[in-house]
Each structure stands twice: as structure tokens, then as C-alpha cells.
Amino acid sequence: SQQGEEDPQALSIQEGENATMNCSYKTSINNLQWYRQNSGRGLVHLILIRSNEREKHSGRLRVTLDTSKKSSSLLITASRAADTASYFCATALQSYKLSFGAGTTVTVRA
Amino acid sequence: GAGVSQSPSNKVTEKGKDVELRCDPISGHTALYWYRQSLGQGLEFLIYFQGNSAPDKSGLPSDRFSAERTGGSVSTLTIQRTQQEDSAVYLCASSFGTGYAEQYFGPGTRLTVT
Numbered sequence: 759s760q761q762g763e764e765d766p767q768a769l770s771i772q773e774g775e776n777a778t779m780n781c782s783y784k785t786s787i788n789n790l791q792w793y794r795q796n797s798g799r800g801l802v803h804l805i806l807i808r809s810n811e812r813e814k815h816s817g818r819l820r821v822t823l824d825t826s827k828k829s830s831s832l833l834i835t836a837s838r839a840a841d842t843a844s845y846f847c848a849t850a851l852q853s854y855k856l857s858f859g860a861g862t863t864v865t866v867r868a
Numbered sequence: 869g870a871g872v873s874q875s876p877s878n879k880v881t882e883k884g885k886d887v888e889l890r891c892d893p894i895s896g897h898t899a900l901y902w903y904r905q906s907l908g909q910g911l912e913f914l915i916y917f918q919g920n921s922a923p924d925k926s927g928l929p930s931d932r933f934s935a936e937r938t939g940g941s942v943s944t945l946t947i948q949r950t951q952q953e954d955s956a957v958y959l960c961a962s963s964f965g966t967g968y969a970e971q972y973f974g975p976g977t978r979l980t981v982t
Contacts, residue, residue, distance in 0.1 A: 788968040800872075800975035801959065846911065854899060854966040855924065858911035 762790075762847045762859035770865045777834040779862040781847030782827075788850055790823060790830050795844045795861070804832075804845075837866045870894070872974035874960050880980045881950055889945040889977045893962030900943050901963075901971060902935060906956035914958075917943060918966060950981045 765780045781790070789808045793801040807814045807823045807830065814821045820833040834841055844863045848856040873892045881887050893900050902914040914927040917937040928934070932951075937943040947954055957976040963969040 791970065793973075799957070799978075801961075801973040803970055803972060806970050850968050851913075852924075853968050854901070854916050854918075854963075855913045855927075856901075856903075856911075856971060857913070860910050 762849055762857060764845070764847060764859040764862040766862060767860070768863045768865070770867065771837055772867050773837060773839060775837055777837050777841070777864050777866075779832050779845055779864070781830045781832070781859055783830075783847075783849050784828065785849075785851075787825070788853070790821075791848045791856070792819075792821060792830075792832050793846045793848060793858075795846065796842075801846070834864070837864075839866050839868055842866045872960055872962050872972055874958075874974040874977050876977060877975065878978045878980075880982060883952060883981055884949055886946065886948045887950055887979065889947075889958050889960075889979070891943045891945070891960030891962075891974060893941065893943070893960070894972055895941075897962035897964050897972075898940065899963045899966045899969070900937055901961040902943070902945050903959045903961065903973075904929075904956045905959060905976070909956075911959070914945070916966075947979075950979075952981045955979055955981045 762781050762783045791806045792804040805816050818835045823830045844861040846858045846861045848858045851857050875890045900917040905911045915925045932948045935945045959976045961971040961973045963971045
């Protein structure tokens with residue numbers, strides 16, 4: 759069963775705009791990871807945020823984590839055409855087994 | 869260094885045939901994972917290896933699926949007597965240890981069973 763649920767399912771934005779997507783999960787976590795997938799192939803690891811962290815940055819990415827609400831958000835600032843992809847959050851059901859949400863499909867229009 | 873590699877990238881097979889999918893993890897990564905991504909099912913965990921042993925095979929869908937890992941490196945996922953519902957993208961990942969580590973994924977093998 760899936761632990762995480764992303765919202766929205768799809769997002770279309772203009773190049774240069776910001777994109778925000780959310781992830782909700784059901785059980786306590788050790789960490790939460792965000793991945794990007796282009797064209798239905800391999801997943802690219804974007805960022806890992808631990809349960810004792812509230813915010814983390816990596817380049818144009820900002821991730822927040824609210825363990826009291828069991829939710830996380832991923833913000834992509836100043837979006838580019840190359841950011842067009844599906845984005846997934848993942849939590850570990852056990853220390854090794856990741857459970858992924860259904861993903862948010864982001865389309866960046868030129 | 870090189871990332872996780874998988875072969876073949878695409879495989880089309882007839883129903884009832886056996887297939888083997890290969891994964892080469894990142895050098896030095898002790899843990900290796902197989903996931904499957906299919907329409908309507910999302911990404912699901914299949915099996916993981918710590919070294920050459922597989923402590924958790926609970927995600928394998930049926931006894932037609934098996935996997936092995938040799939030399940603490942390359943892994944092969946074998947599907948016997950393939951069925952159309954086996955059509956999916958099979959993704960391999962590796963990590964340095966487990967313990968909630970970051971998992972690095974390969975490009976996947978797209979399997980189509982006709």
C-alpha cells in the first residue's frame with residue numbers, strides 16, 4: 759500500500775514561475791525523500807529531509823516537513839522547461855523499503 | 869563515478885517466455901533494491917539485497933519472480949512464464965548500507981509482454 763499521497767496530481771506553469779506540490783503520509787517517518795522522474799524512466803534523487811528537520815534547500819528546490827501534520831512540500835523556484843517531469847515523495851516503511859506516492863506531473867510551458 | 873545501470877533498456881517478449889533483467893549497482897554500494905512501476909499500481913517494492921542475501925522478498929508478486937545477487941554486485945531479476953500483467957518498468961536502486969539511506973536509481977527496464 760502507498761504511504762504517501764501527492765497533491766496536486768498535475769500542475770502546469772509558465773517558465774519562470776514557482777511550482778509547489780505537497781505530500782501527505784500516514785505513519786511516523788525517519789526521513790522523507792523527493793525524487794524526479796523524466797519520461798517514465800529512472801528516478802533522480804532530489805533531496806532527503808530527516809524527521810527532525812523542518813526545511814531544507816538544494817539549489818532552486820526548497821522542501822519543508824511538518825511531522826505534526828504528516829506532510830511535506832516541495833517548491834521549485836524560477837521553473838525551467840527542464841523541470842518538466844513527475845515528482846514523487848517517498849517514505850521508508852522499514853529502513854530499506856521506500857513507499858512512493860502517485861506523483862505530481864509538472865509541465866513547464868515556455 | 870558511474871551510476872546504477874540496467875539492461876536491457878527495453879524488452880519485448882511473448883507471453884509464457886522467461887526474461888532476465890540485469891542491474892549493476894554503484895560501486896561500493898552494499899544494498900540493492902528492485903522496484904516495479906506499472907500503470908495503476910504506481911511504484912512498488914519487490915525485493916532488496918544486503919550483500920548477496922535477500923532479507924525481504926515480500927514484494928515479489930508470485931513465485932514466477934526470483935532474483936539473485938552475486939559477488940555483492942550485479943543482480944538479476946528473473947520472471948518465468950511471463951504474463952501480460954508483468955508489463956511494467958522495472959527499476960533497480962542501490963545505496964551505501966540501508967538504515968534509511970538515500971537510494972539511487974537506474975534508468976529502468978521497460979518490459980512489454982505481448
